Amino acid sequence: LDTASNIVSKAFTHLETSRGFVPRPSQLQLSLLIDDLIENGQGGVFEAPTGVGKSLAVLIAALAQAGHSGKRTVIATYTNVLAEQYWNKEVPTARELFEGIFQSPPSVRLLMGRQRYCCVAQVGEIDPKLRTDLLTQGRIGNENEFKKISGSRRIPWGRAAVPVVCSARLCPDYSNCFYYSARRRAAKAQVVITNHSVVVQDALMKQADLSEGLLGDYDYLILDEAHDFHLAAANGLEFELNASKLQTFTQIGLQLGGMLRGTAEAVGLGELWKHAVLTFEERAQTFQREFQSLGLRLSRPGIVASSPESLAENPVIQLNRADITSEDVENFGVLVEDCCNGLRAATDLVLQKGADLPGASIEPVRESIRNYRNYLDEFAGSIRSLLVPSGVSVTHAGKLSSGAKIRLDTISLAEPLNRILWSQVPTAFVSATIAVDRTFDFFRSSVGCKTEFEEILEAPFDYREQATLYLPRAGAIPDPSAARQSGNEYGYYLAIARELDRIIGVCGGRTLALFHSRKEMEAVAALVTRRPEHPIFMQGAQGVSDVGEQFKNNVKACLFGLRSFWTGFDAPGETLSCIAIVRIPFEVPVEPSQIARSVYLTSQGVNPFAAYTLPLAKMLVRQGAGRLIRSVHDRGVIAILDSRIHSKRYGPEFLENLPEGLRSYDDIEEAAGAVGLLEPTPTLFG
């Protein structure tokens, strides 16, 4: 009998015979390592640099184990773009590689979050013809497909997307439903491709025992783009109460009222049910009014409650308190909870009685109602967590254009993630850039995971040949912090603009400038010389994907971007020949959750700058620099314009985190010339 590692090797032997194959030893190494970890149920963390071909490596290992030992693996990415790339590109390739190895290849399915799918029933109400087109032409029913199929009909995605809760089995389109079909198939598949948010949601559902979850039981989890998992986890664990959430909550309660009316009448509880729904509606109106008045009373946004108790007593937390009290929020929370409880109790009573209905099939109703009931339960639970934060977390109040928002943020992810994930399923973390100072300590502490194995795989690119580093001379650009403190921000912006002018001129456009703040980006953009031959696209004026595409399609253009372009942006080829990191992206604790984190770390005897701010900035700089070389043919310059690289003790540490072997210059012409970026100067006689 073949071992799983033999199967992986056989798949790679097939890969070698495929067209355009490029041998990448790290790819096989990664696949074998992950295969081994799945087999032994162990965790691992891997840095697999761009170009290694990590997605295919991961998929081959998961498929080999599925076919060999029957282990179910979930592979999750942070971005939907990468998940769809797995599905559209890597899965078909991997399936071919296993032809002849397994009699029937292991099943693979894609499952995204519910609001990534279009709701056939809703679309049918808006445009019945489009519903038919979707059912005949749609394959997965996601937003991209919907846009293509709906063409010029211009139906906003918000109206077409699957709603927060729906009647599921009672929906006439249930059997056609893209989302529920994807869920059913995913629950049975041996390998599931999904995103981080679905993994977190599935784990939370299983933990709360609200349902069987979204993914079914699985044996192994692989988190690709693992460096961003903390964002998805924080998002899944946060809860924000605002006017639109309250409205959705009210609508869902009323929908439940309509759905269960018939059953309630059939079991002789029509009056009771009517009263329960009316009471719900009245209470919902009361708390919506209360929430509005809470918003009007809030003139100083800030922290309302925090956990652990020692955090709440800290003077910095006290200084950042909102001018509404936790009692204000508590009174309001009690109203919402009462509202939930009344309807939940009446629902249970109707369903209980409904079980006795002669010959009536209560099961589909029960199942559909369960979705609504779960929603009310979750809502009530989240309201409780707002009032009494637990673990290390903070509740804070802020203002939105539509009124107030009250939000709970989890500060330390370690305990909740351990409880819902790491103690439940062995996990491999994979990313192109995840190590800081060549260790995984920062990553591990940010998500609280322990792993048995770790490896930094070799990059397939030759950075000595392909890239150079440009650092303007010390003193050429003012220190950004000092400039702000002394009120000389204009001088700083001007120096950056002049530097970018030179870079753009020398590199012939082809520059991606990465900024840390919108204010800084706009101030610099206003001072940079505009050249018609090198247009500058800027994030903000248009959406992220639009400016990204325009930049890629215009080889001589430049792009000024914020956080979205530091990671995950892929522009191979000449169009991106210089990455200019304008400023080291140190997080300044201004948001209540950032302040609370800083206070919490200090209270634990940890220096927040050394333990969090600095390594986070190093990782971001690594990721930003990583946008430059995306293939063996790419050439270019990494420019770091932050003068603190020269003046601060931590400066050299950032350089040590860049790819090894970069040749460093303090003259942009030399840096660009060394990688062949300078266009030959035209001479009179050719």
Ligand code: SF4
């Ligand atoms: S089952 Fe729900 S999501 Fe699916 S089509 Fe019906 S209403 Fe829409």
